[in-house]
Amino acid sequence: MNRAQERLLLAFRVVAVVEAVSYVVLVLASIAHRVGQTQNFVPRIGPIHGVIFLVYLSFALLLRRALRWDTSMTLFVILAAVIPLGGIYVEQRVAKLAKLST
Template identity: 35%
Template structure:
């Protein structure tokens, strides 16, 4: 029971972090970077860069922590990690691999 509660907690935290990491990445790529290079204003990249980096690292750490409980194969785990560097990838992970837990 306690192990399931811990896993569920890590899973819920992972879901939140995956969403925030994906959102921060999209904002960084499609809002902050164009503003930096088109408008010459690097402030948004500076503002979003550090939080995104921390969320990225947290996403990777949490993926490692829940891997065995989720029974991810090496291929699936590799894809979950790779999704963190693909725009919209973490949203796909949520839909494809994490919603199965609630089914």
């Protein structure tokens, strides 16, 4: 793995964790509002999470090209982000695969 691929992988790992955390925050804000405990923060948190999710998808597609992922790996990475905390699992799995390939 060359230096550019390492940097791209590191950036993806950071974004994956941030995306997972922002998703959990969004879900918790939604639950808290529905239970009546807080004001509705979803309109503020939702767009922020949306932008982070789009950045995550962009990095996933960049990594697909850089690391020559097949379609199944790419779909796994994208679909895992739909599950709360799935991005953290993906981050760990991608890091493990990167170590194995070096």
